Amino acid sequence: MTDIASRNGAGSFVEIRGVSKWFGELQVLDDIHLNVEKHEVVCLIGASGSGKSTLLRCLNMLERIETGDIVVDGQSLTTGKVNVNELRRKIGIVFQAYNLFPHMTVLQNVMLGPRKVRGLSKEQSESIAHDLLHRIGLEAKAHEYPDRLSGGQQQRVAIVRALAMEPELMLLDEITSALDPQLVSEVLQLVRGLTEVGMTMIIATHEMGFAREVASKVCFLDGGSILEEGAPEQIFTNPTQARTRSFLARVLDAEKSA
Amino acid sequence: MHALHQVLHAFFNPHSFTLALPDVWAGFQVNLRMMFIAEALVLVFALFVAIVRGLPGRGAKPLRVLAIAYTDFFRGTPIILVTFIVGFGLPGLQIGFISSRSFTVYGIVALTLVYTAYVSEVFRAGIESVHPSQRSAARSLGLSYAQAMRYVVVPQAVRRVIPPLLNDFVGLQKDTALVSVIGVAEAASLSQQFSTQNGDFASYVVAAVFFILITIPLARFTDHLVAEREMRERAQAF
Numbered sequence: 001m002t003d004i005a006s007r008n009g010a011g012s013f014v015e016i017r018g019v020s021k022w023f024g025e026l027q028v029l030d031d032i033h034l035n036v037e038k039h040e041v042v043c044l045i046g047a048s049g050s051g052k053s054t055l056l057r058c059l060n061m062l063e064r065i066e067t068g069d070i071v072v073d074g075q076s077l078t079t080g081k082v083n084v085n086e087l088r089r090k091i092g093i094v095f096q097a098y099n100l101f102p103h104m105t106v107l108q109n110v111m112l113g114p115r116k117v118r119g120l121s122k123e124q125s126e127s128i129a130h131d132l133l134h135r136i137g138l139e140a141k142a143h144e145y146p147d148r149l150s151g152g153q154q155q156r157v158a159i160v161r162a163l164a165m166e167p168e169l170m171l172l173d174e175i176t177s178a179l180d181p182q183l184v185s186e187v188l189q190l191v192r193g194l195t196e197v198g199m200t201m202i203i204a205t206h207e208m209g210f211a212r213e214v215a216s217k218v219c220f221l222d223g224g225s226i227l228e229e230g231a232p233e234q235i236f237t238n239p240t241q242a243r244t245r246s247f248l249a250r251v252l253d254a255e256k257s258a
Numbered sequence: 259m260h261a262l263h264q265v266l267h268a269f270f271n272p273h274s275f276t277l278a279l280p281d282v283w284a285g286f287q288v289n290l291r292m293m294f295i296a297e298a299l300v301l302v303f304a305l306f307v308a309i310v311r312g313l314p315g316r317g318a319k320p321l322r323v324l325a326i327a328y329t330d331f332f333r334g335t336p337i338i339l340v341t342f343i344v345g346f347g348l349p350g351l352q353i354g355f356i357s358s359r360s361f362t363v364y365g366i367v368a369l370t371l372v373y374t375a376y377v378s379e380v381f382r383a384g385i386e387s388v389h390p391s392q393r394s395a396a397r398s399l400g401l402s403y404a405q406a407m408r409y410v411v412v413p414q415a416v417r418r419v420i421p422p423l424l425n426d427f428v429g430l431q432k433d434t435a436l437v438s439v440i441g442v443a444e445a446a447s448l449s450q451q452f453s454t455q456n457g458d459f460a461s462y463v464v465a466a467v468f469f470i471l472i473t474i475p476l477a478r479f480t481d482h483l484v485a486e487r488e489m490r491e492r493a494q495a496f
Binding site for chain 1: 413
């Protein structure tokens with residue numbers, strides 16, 4: 001790819017071009033530019049309220065953007081012609097609070113997308129779900145309801161529920177923030193597996209060690225804009241911005257004392 | 259002593275009980291039929307009204323307004339007036355099919371109109387009680403608005419509102435007696451006839467017992483559901 005092409009972001013799988021967003025008077029995103037290539041893992045770091053979650057929610061149109069444009073797989077999200085449901089089939093999202101459907105069993109949670117959105121048969125959907133649950137070692141829980149599972153187990157089910165749609169892009173929104181510390185690693189292990197098979201991902205996270213390990217690019221968000229972006233080594237060992245340095249110092253300090 | 263004897267004689271004469279029982283039972287079967295049909299219709303229509311009231315977007319505004327107007331009108335109008343309007347008004351219109359139904363049918367229509375308004379509010383509260391994140395999760399899987407409602411929101415909402423819903427149904431069951439004013443031959447009106455002929459009030463007591471007998475199981479069942487939910491929620495807290 002030429003320099004010019006990469007500067008324009010032409011051909012990137014995800015192109016975020018000058019996106020801003022307000023909640024009433026409050027500006028939550030401020031002129032965000034970001035390109036994500038296929039198989040890239042981008043980690044968004046920054047304090048709570050810096051806009052990480054909102055940016056992810058804009059990407060699958062759970063939130064509307066006021067200015068700028070987002071292009072996913074060559075398709076602009078702001079033309080009004082985009083089919084929201086088609087777009088969301090390509091983009092899986094996992095939330096901090098798992099959001100499993102409490103009235104369905106684990107198996108039914110995972111089957112719902114394949115069955116109703118991909119239009120597969122009951123047998124096919126079931127076999128996809130069983131296969132995924134088997135891979136994360138939760139097949140024994142297939143017929144349990146989510147409230148019988150630990151937080152870590154629920155979050156892993158939420159991840160495979162998204163994977164059952166065979167998405168081309170996964171958005172992970174602080175997926176370990178609600179978990180007890182001892183449950184974090186089982187979830188991160190699953191995400192690590194996804195990076196190994198080349199899944200394109202945008203990950204909002206407070207797990208700095210993990211971001212440093214899996215990210216191909218790290219973006220530091222502050223007050224709704226990307227203050228600094230670069231390779232994880234550069235961001236974590238040699239940040240250019242004072243605010244990045246003070247943020248990292250605060251977070252790493254907290255991690256040490258924890 | 260004399261007063262007590264009079265009360266016993268007027269309301270609890272065993273002989274009158276036995277005499278009144280067949281008539282009142284025949285009438286009560288009409289009540290039962292009205293209950294079941296009206297309840298089935300109310301469930302369907304009320305859910306429909308509740309969903310229409312929650313439709314998003316500016317395009318759906320006329321529909322939302324219509325649903326609100328419907329609920330306001332039928333919750334605000336005394337059921338006896340609705341019964342008059344339907345039971346005397348519709349036959350008076352003299353338009354074939356609509357005007358040639360039996361009083362029982364008009365009674366069912368009146369009950370359905372009024373209780374649909376009440377129960378739609380119950381359903382609406384249930385739908386609104388489902389956390390928005392459930393909708394986000396459903397929509398982000400690629401489910402359409404209708405699919406998200408059908409598979410994720412409504413099933414959870416319905417489960418939550420079963421107790422208040424059954425409460426409204428107790429009201430509906432009793433109000434089957436009210437619609438007899440337009441001439442439905444059901445338990446209340448037949449017991450009144452019997453009372454006039456027989457000169458005492460035992461038939462009323464018989465009718466009351468029938469209503470109570472079917473209300474009590476429903477009330478206990480509702481209690482059971484509420485208690486069960488509390489248990490489950492407490493278990494989850496640990």
